[in-house]
Amino acid sequence: MIRTGNEYRESIRDGRQVWINGEKVDDVTTHPMFKPIVDVRARIYDLAHEEATQEVMAYTDETTGELNAIANRLPKTHQDWADKRAAVDLVQREAGGVVTRVGDETIGEMWSLFDGQDVLNEVDPRFSENIRRHIAKSITADPFHVSANTDPKGDRSKAPQDQDPDMLLHVVRETDNGIVVRGAKYETAAAYSNQAFTKPTIANWGNSELSDYAVGFVMDMGTPGLKFISRNGFAGKGPSADYPLSNRVDEVESLVVFDDVEIPWEDVLFYRHTKAAAFIRSTLHRYSAFPFVQRTLHLADLMIGAALWNVKQTGLEKQQAVQEKLAQLACYRESINAHLTAAIANAETSPGGLLMPNQSLLYAGRVTALSQLPAMMHIARELCGGQICITPDAATFSDPEVSPWLEKFYSINDNWVSEDRRKLLAFARDLLNSDYAGHRLTFQLFAQSPPFAQLGAVYRNFDFDGPLGLVKASAGLSDKILGGVPD
Structure with missing residues (x-):
């Protein structure tokens, strides 16, 4: 129960x-x-x-x-x-x-x-x-x-x-x-x-x-x-x-x-x-890689949300350079989503009779998600701006002597007041810049296995016979050559 x-x-x-x-x-x-x-x-x-x-x-x-x-x-x-x-x-x-x-x-x-x-x-x-x-x-x-x-x-x-x-x-x-x-x-x-x-x-x-x-x-x-x-x-x-x-x-x-x-x-x-x-x-990760990579998808959504709210607050969302960086984050997010979706759409029957995600697509998705994560976090930092590393803490915002100044300089307009600005910057800092953020990045990269083992899983599960056969036929290679790849 x-x-x-x-x-x-x-x-x-x-x-x-x-x-x-x-x-x-x-x-x-x-x-x-x-x-x-x-x-x-x-x-x-x-x-x-x-x-x-x-x-x-x-x-x-x-x-x-x-x-x-x-x-x-x-x-x-x-x-x-x-x-x-x-x-x-x-x-x-x-x-x-x-x-x-x-x-x-x-x-x-x-x-x-x-x-x-x-x-x-x-x-x-x-x-x-x-x-x-x-x-x-x-x-x-x-x-x-x-x-x-x-x-x-x-x-x-x-x-x-x-x-x-x-x-x-x-x-x-x-x-x-x-x-x-x-x-x-x-x-x-x-x-x-x-x-x-x-x-x-x-x-x-x-x-x-x-x-x-x-x-x-x-x-x-x-x-x-x-x-x-x-x-x-x-x-x-x-x-x-x-x-x-x-x-x-x-x-x-x-x-x-x-x-x-x-x-x-x-x-x-x-x-x-x-x-x-x-x-x-x-x-080992035949099944567990799926929910693990799904976590990276959620992390991508958090980075996109934090970055987009920041450029909306500061009125930069219509700038082409900003939109291009948001599009990079979106492409990263959707590449993870595509691998997850395709891995289930093309799922395979396992040796034990279970339905396992398509192994080549799943492991390739894991490598895509984790190998690009540091660069995507840096893009999100850039979009959030330098204020995520220089903004005073909540206690200072509450100090009666300095709070009027912080309210003045952190309020953007009637819709974006200083407290919402402070909350967003604190969230973005903890997501991207804090000790916790650094720990999360390292954890995501190594939690299932080190990068060489993740690439090894792709190598073992990708169907190399398809490309070999394609080039053999296109190049007119002899039937005497051996197919396949070494173990």
Whole structure:
């Protein structure tokens, strides 16, 4: 049964060990650096219960008659994807900014495992049974599910076995109940989630068929032995009036330390076989890339809106140079939209019988969205003007001695008064120029995988035979030549 926001809050009050800003946290639901984003996730749960939004966020299971989250529903039809896209749009609007690690984006990695059951069966038939059970649980129990990927790694010129072995998460021993793992992972939202799909990072196992580093499992975030060492949050570091995004939608990352943590066998999804680990890495974002790229579309809309309101306020929207820059932002936005739309229109049946977005179009869209993002943010900065970096804060605007001067110089006309001007500039600064903005840019570029891996996904999924055949026919090449591209 789909949960309420308060049920979610109660579920993460489990005694987990969390540190942030030099202190140990008693309750992540009330700590000022966690509370805003916990409230956003709780709001997502509540949207599924409210009459005005329930139809967008939830569906009735045909078998049980229970309400389940659309985000967790296995995608089998084009309508399923249309529903998921509408739900993500609603969540972003309700959040008032971009929120990425809230569950709908990370659950798709489990669907990739569902497609890989044949590979998992080669390792151990229990593992494919485990993935089916966990997917069913994600649908019916509605946990906040996140993803654990990147390790500290240490000296990358060395194999993990040739340095401190804990630099990559690994299995240290087996027990009758399961496996015991040691190491650490960087995870967004870990400290306030219910569970995580923990899997190996991009690693070089050499020619090894078996490796203690090739392990994947579902981790209950309340398990004893886990320690969450979080980066300093942006929430609370400045007034909300000056930093509306930092204080509302900052998603806190943690270094999650596994201090000899036991994982029950029923939660292990693959173990030791490097073939299974490599397969999972290569297909990991088959589904999750879609809602991730959709977030970048929303970010593009925020940049366009902030820039356009600024030129409207200042009377510059009719200038050709301004319109050309707005058109560049619009082309960027629509190129993302086109890739998302086409990926579903040309969706493919997956090995597990699900409907997956067209892989070549989806991955190309991800590269387009993320590789152009820094340049688009700079265009938005230019359109917003230099005042986003020199405008005084809200407290100064309220100071009785100087407020008349600020009202005079920041009011443009009867329709655009100083307070609206201040609010827009504060929003644009937090979107484009603040510490939070820099963090968001880096996060978007690397959150799913580094750029070389994103291009690698395009290479593996693009149909090179089409261009090869075209040139072979056009150039009159001999039938003796070999087609295709190297693996």
